[in-house]
Amino acid sequence: MKETVQVKAPSNIALMKYWGKDNPVLQWPANDSLSMTLNHAHTICRVGPLDGGSDHAIKINDEVVTRASNERVFKHVDMIIKELGEEGYLQVDSRNSFPTACGLASSASGFAALTVGVFGCLKGVTYTRDMLASYSGVQKLAALARLGSGSAFRSLQGGFVWWQRGASALEQKVRQVLEPEKWLIHDFVVLFSDKPKSVSSTDAHKLAWSSPLFKPRLAGHRVRLQQTLEALKERDFRRLGMLMETEALEMHAVAMSSRPPVFYFDQEVSEFLAWLREERQRRDLPVYFTMDAGPNVHVLCESKNVHHVEALLQERFPSKQIFHDAVGRGPVIETAFLSPEL
Numbered sequence: 153m154k155e156t157v158q159v160k161a162p163s164n165i166a167l168m169k170y171w172g173k174d175n176p177v178l179q180w181p182a183n184d185s186l187s188m189t190l191n192h193a194h195t196i197c198r199v200g201p202l203d204g205g206s207d208h209a210i211k212i213n214d215e216v217v218t219r220a221s222n223e224r225v226f227k228h229v230d231m232i233i234k235e236l237g238e239e240g241y242l243q244v245d246s247r248n249s250f251p252t253a254c255g256l257a258s259s260a261s262g263f264a265a266l267t268v269g270v271f272g273c274l275k276g277v278t279y280t281r282d283m284l285a286s287y288s289g290v291q292k293l294a295a296l297a298r299l300g301s302g303s304a305f306r307s308l309q310g311g312f313v314w315w316q317r318g319a320s321a322l323e324q325k326v327r328q329v330l331e332p333e334k335w336l337i338h339d340f341v342v343l344f345s346d347k348p349k350s351v352s353s354t355d356a357h358k359l360a361w362s363s364p365l366f367k368p369r370l371a372g373h374r375v376r377l378q379q380t381l382e383a384l385k386e387r388d389f390r391r392l393g394m395l396m397e398t399e400a401l402e403m404h405a406v407a408m409s410s411r412p413p414v415f416y417f418d419q420e421v422s423e424f425l426a427w428l429r430e431e432r433q434r435r436d437l438p439v440y441f442t443m444d445a446g447p448n449v450h451v452l453c454e455s456k457n458v459h460h461v462e463a464l465l466q467e468r469f470p471s472k473q474i475f476h477d478a479v480g481r482g483p484v485i486e487t488a489f490l491s492p493e494l
């Protein structure tokens with residue numbers, strides 16, 4: 153059965169980072185990670201059967217991509233078709249609600265949406281919805297999405313999501329540790345650049361092993377992850393914030409001390425981070441940052457402080473583009489396409 157479906161899948165921001173892989177082909181990470189699924193940053197992907205043609209017809213953000221220009225996406229579609237014992241070509245139209253490839257985890261929402269979309273097209277909406285609603289179904293979809301992009305593994309669920317690394321490449325688990333309704337955390341994404349990042353995360357993951365800081369990081373990571381889980385359980389935002397800042401800076405320290413080094417942010421961003429810390433101290437305001445592999449900063453706070461933080465950011469950085477996001481739900485799949493626009 154092939155039907156046209158549309159999937160909306162969220163992006164996520166890692167509070168505990170996936171950085172470095174034990175096996176880059178099977179996407180077995182070097183450590184556990186934990187993220188917050190986002191409410192506004194998402195991908196909408198429409199997938200349908202293609203009659204005729206000699207390959208898939210794929211558009212990303214309104215641009216036609218070819219096997220030569222984006223082999224990764226074509227191979228991902230091929231892989232799922234094969235996995236399901238199907239054949240033929242598909243048409244795919246995928247759009248992000250935010251800038252692509254600048255460290256805003258577009259690959260997480262993109263590959264999550266693509267995976268669920270291809271599955272939905274080939275297996276039907278009801279079957280795929282049931283999968284999204286069951287533990288084993290989510291594991292299966294997430295495992296496929298992960299082969300496209302590691303962080304997509306965590307975009308199959310809403311709220312706060314833990315990627316448990318497991319004892320082998322096949323034993324990866326993804327688990328929602330807190331539903332989105334249980335703790336309304338806001339995320340202001342401060343855009344310092346919307347240009348594609350200088351070094352892709354795929355390349356930077358490989359370089360992590362060359363950093364003298366990487367093995368010590370791995371040795372201490374389990375403890376930090378446990379502390380993060382405790383902070384989530386206790387809704388202790390100050391503790392969570394300190395842990396996530398340390399984690400982000402450690403990830404960037406590993407990147408900067410890799411050979412060759414990878415610098416994702418500059419002086420302007422460093423000054424912003426220092427300013428945020430000063431404001432936090434001066435006003436006793438629980439507001440904390442994290443960053444992925446890019447120069448853009450996620451500023452997180454609880455609902456009760458959202459207006460205060462927004463006003464501070466606007467006053468100090470009136471010309472900066474800032475996206476307001478918050479914790480959100482997992483992917484949804486639909487057959488009626490009433491709101492394809494982003």
Ligand code: PMV
Nearest residue numbers: 166169170302303353444445
């Ligand atoms: O999914 P990838 O291969 O783009 O790696 C993501 C790496 C970070 O975004 C920096 C951290 C994470 O856990 O999402």
